Amino acid sequence: MRAIIDGNEAAASVAYRLNELCSIYPITPSSTMAELCDEWAAHGRKNVWDTVPTVVEMQSEGGAAGAMHGALQGGAMSTTFTASQGLLLMIPNMYKIAGELTSTVFHVAARALAAQGLSIFGDHQDVMAVRQTGFALLSSDSPQEAHDMAAVAEMSTLQSRVPFVHFFDGFRTSHELNTVEMLSDEDLRALVPKELVREHRRRALDPEHPFIRGTAQNPDVYFQGRETVNTYYQWVPGVVRDAMDKFAALTGRRYGLVEYHGAPDADTVVVLMGSAVQTVRSTVDHLNAQGRRVGLVNVRLYRPFPTEDLLAALPASVRKVAVLDRTKEPGSGGEPLFLDVVSALGEAYASGHRPDMPKVFGGRYGLGSKDVTPAMVVGVFDELAKDAPRPRFTVGIEDDVTHLSLDYDPTLDIEDPRTNQAVFYGIGSDGTVGANKNTIKILGMDQDRYAQGYFVYDSKKSGSRTTSHLRFGPTPIEAPYLVSQADFIGVHHWSILENVDVLPFARRGTVLLLNSPYGKDEVWDKLPRPVQETILAKDIELYVIDATAVARSAGMGSRTNTVLQACYFAISGVLPREEALTRIKNSITKTYSRKGEEVVRKNHAAVDMAVEHLYKVDLPATVTSDHGLRNPIPADAPAFVRNVTSVMMADLGDTLPVSAMPVDGTYPSGTTRYEKRNVSEIVAEWDPEACIQCGNCSIVCPHAVIRSKFYAPELLADAPEGFQSAELAAAGLPNTRFTLQVFAEDCTGCGLCTEACPVSPLGQPQRKAINITEVAPRLEQEKKNIEFFQTLPVNSRTRVDFGTVRGTQFLEPLFEFSGACSGCGETPYLKLLTQLFGDRATVANATGCSSIYGGNLPTTPWAKNAEGRGPAWSNSLFEDNAEFGLGLRLAADVHTAQARKMTGELREDVGAELIDGLLEAPQFTESDFAAQRARVDLLKERLDALEAGPLDEWHQEKVDNLRSVVDHLIRRSVWIVGGDGWAFDIGSGGLDHVLASGRNVNILVLDTEVYSNTGGQASKASPLGAVAKFATAGKTTQSKDLAMQAIAYGNVYVARVAMGADPQQTLKAFREAEAYDGPSLILAYSHCIAHGIDMRKGLDQQYLAVNSGHWPLIRYNPVIRDEGGNPFLLDSPRPRFSLKEYRSKELRFRMLEKSDPAEAERLIGLGQESVDRRWQSYEDLAARGADMFAADARKGS
């Protein structure tokens, strides 16, 4: 049976059907495999042995591996899916599983590792890091192979008892849609004899036949014991070969451990594994057709290394071998595959098994999903053709530092001319990717046509750009690289055309479709000049449609996907026009027939209207445009931003050379301000007349686009016409102006500000003092306003009331314009953190949403103020964030202690009064900090003065040392930030330990009650009854009460906050937590797209969460206990809504009502009971005496 699926589904389909248990933890790009298994299990789909596999989500990959180990020792056929850091966390168990000769397959979507930066993309660094564990490693090159090798791996592990890692390239294979011939259940049963499964079970722990496994071994026998497995590893290649033969006999698809492809008399050969094998294969054919004698060796079984098969595969004629590794081992003599090939050949030559020793060269390629093209492969062969090729090289980048990179001609095209190629540009939620996936399924299921689809997403979560690469052809598509010579290019938003070059993939005669607000007669003059030039130079056929208008008049709202898909079908030439339109209509009928005739009719009408309103543009002979692509980078931006960041922003990051990159992953702060993304056509607009200047809009703004300043009226003298201001409404500051400026180009139009605004203009009850309106008519004015606003002085922190929401709007946010989702519930908390403490904060950020919108290139939102101070931010890993943050605290404490000691030692030299001030001054209020900064500055001046005179060695040493730590005399605010996936699951142990450390760290948990970044998997914070991935039947455990766990320590400040319900309480909690000299934990309710809500109603949901008792607001302050008071403060009123009222507005809860109403009713009942019970216990706590709470033992109280 044929299907069009991606590599993840291809592998999971086999893994699911051949196992009894999947123990998993979500990690990109492997998550889909586990999610599919969970879905299949939820739908009762059976494996080939007639049971429904159990799918269990663990708290980390370490946990998943541990559970796997146990399940395997219990005799269950078990599997897991992982990647990258996840696979690294499994390493300890992998040694155990292999050491005990336990049959299992780990399916890995191979991914880069976090080093100088994190990368979610594909390479072999992760699988290379487990090559020493004793697992066999088997590689797949394509979705078809991911399906087939999954079966071969399962067959081989049962036969050999050696566990397998089956891997394929993350994203390139895991996410590529391609035509796959599926194995039936019958096939799988034939391939995997049940007897082998029973043998596996017989080796399990069983009290009826007890034994012990896992002994501790002494020097006398450990070594011998380690050697016992050798014979098993010797068998593996034979076992895999047999499995492949059996597989070929059944399916006709033949594979080898090592496969050779190319000229039988090749003199030059490339050795590699993974998806790029296909690219090299087609390039080899291309070169041999030109008379070259080249070949390819595809290493499919990498561990145990099949030396004999490798030697047998290499033609005797080969003189030069390039081994390409998709990994990096800094400092090694060469990458692993290279070293394996060298050692195989060397030994063969030395022992006389091979008469000569070819020259072997090692190259790195494709790290972090760097595209691997035929052009690069030709570059490698050309290098090898030289007399003295570089012994080590890289390909695909420009290395202008160590000059390792090879040159190649990027314009080379070897694509089969019968392949029809298309590229589509879309934006986030416009449905472009979904429509393209649908197109592939419509066209690719024909017996005589094969299809491929690959989708590139940018790293932003709001207004992100998607690029779809589609191929259709008469033979299987084996081109695992981006389209470079498109027959068709669809640009689904006009703004994309103005911001990036959309025609690098155009060839002569490409058909270009624009969704254009301009008609066929006026569009030409609106095109940027480079676009016009390319259109004329390449003889491009230009079509336009106002898809937005057509969709609207067809009753499709803002969904333009059907309209644009119809246009593609009409003019792409993949099918004859009429047939194409019939096919798309048939597909619509099939998809929507359940939704009624009306919906089908509406969609059919949209197809007809699309074709009617699609126009070919008669091209003039000359270029007329006088404007280029937008280059929004201001001239005064820092050099790095102008030279490097801007290149990434223009989608040209591939052209950046090695020298442009920081060597250690260090990037400048605050670069989002240079990326004016203009993602929304509707943005906030201030009404100065109606505004009461309360600050509510500003505090909830997720993107920090609402800024307020007060200033002397005379400053308005230079204001541009139309600049808005109002009299400041504050006692004690007469004759002062107030401006609330919306940064229109950065606003995502989420509307939280409008929702938070408490007032309406007189006579306009439907409006607020801040409204979401169309930006186009006022954008130029707003730009001028913003420019002027930025010249107004930032209000002095010492003059602002930190204790009120109203006051915080005047504090400069140092977290701004992030790429977070429109209406994000997390970012307002981070922004507040930076407003209050940003100029002296160090932030440890767990991997997750907040590390992505906080640290994903090209531009990052953590910023600095005019004095150059701001949060120092870093992301270590997902699992270690609390520990990482504690480390930052410990380092700060060590250096603060040293600074204080040395300051004291230099007391006589720099002045006793200054030293006393430095060491004894309080550091709590902003004026305290201002004073301490002045003292530190003075100290630095005095150290300068000291150095100006003659200094003895002792003094010089002290002065030098003091300088290196002197900034620590200003109290640092250490923040540990992350989501609930980190705090409740993977980082739970570390978090607990750090809470118990007694150290002064501030922990902010941005709690969305679900894994948001990886796509909605259940965490231990997910509420009872919520539907999430891995809780498809509704979560049946309560969420963990982390607040109460922390309170139990006695010396932890704890707060549960929800800005949408009570911003004042949030503010109070942040300030108390920071001021508390010990560990603080803030649990911040963060509404999220994964809740299934209209994000504009996020604050309403926060309000309901609090007032239904789902999220009671509390503070626990150990300081109050020390003073004899009750430290437990219940800040929210007694619940006045039912839990159901809160939950009915969120899809995560509603879903269960649809799928299992009885269970939904049961769980909502239990949920309500639980809320009532907790409220009761909180009320009891709030009424107790201090002596009923644990004391803070650190202070001896």
Added chain:
Amino acid sequence: MNLETTYLGLRLRNPLVASAGPLSQTVDGIKALADGGAAAVVLYSVFEEQIRHQAELDAALVERNAETFGEALSYFPELPGIDDGDVPAHYLHLVEEGAKAAGVPVIGSINGSTRGGWTQYARQLEEAGAAAIELNIYFVVGDISLSGREVEERHLEILRSVKQAVSIPVAVKLSPYFSSVGHMCRQLSEAGADGLVLFNRFLQPEIDIDAMDVEPEVNLSAQVEGRLPRTWIAALHGRVTASLAATSGVQGPEDVVRYLLAGADVVMSTSALVRHGADYGHQLLGGLESWMDTKGYTCLEDVRGLLSIRHADENAYQRAGYVTALEKAKTTYGGL
């Protein structure tokens, strides 16, 4: 005392029917209503437009953020039924399980917005085991170009198509806002309605002068609201083949008695049960029984329709039709 009655061809142990309201939203609630005395339970209405709208919103919530970010191509697991506009599973669950738990007929109520929707929903309720279907034709004519005749035709069309689609009894709940209510009722009855439920109360929104906004407002019915339906029941009793159900304004046993005297086959109550609890049914029935006892009746059938217009001047009725009937009703029941 024999309180048995027949409604929509269903034999009921007494004339008290719990109508759509908050108490029948859970299986336990339905059981409580039956235990409290109700002889049948009408569930709250499933509104097709609302369901389709919600289904579209839900589908949009699922789709809006799908395929936009490389690490999360979706945010929700794929569950069956999440994006369709069918009768919600929890409603079908109520129909199925409610009847089992309560041991009395459970009547599903639907409000369609498309012709296909009415019949599709009716079939789904039939499949789920509903004893009967009530068509809640809640149709506020906002289109001022629509004639009264067209509105009537629409009611009849809906009824006919549902009757064709299902074999269980079908009742029509209609509003009193017709130029000729009686004629409308007769047409419905002739078109196959097994029952008429008089009347639907339009829940009219209120204006909140503080928020300066229109607020949806739900009020429990007041006793006085019983007069209008009672008049029409009196006028229709014996004139149409459809059973007659009275709804609105039942506060105490005396209201039940009044409706029965006017000619109702069953008397529905929501407000009183909401105000006093599901168990209040026993009090209503107890009150009915003691009234019958006082008046010397032992069988409900002997009471029904004693004060209906059937007993008025037949000729007068035939001559002037419902207009005369109305005049008579005024005389009998006082000013409207």
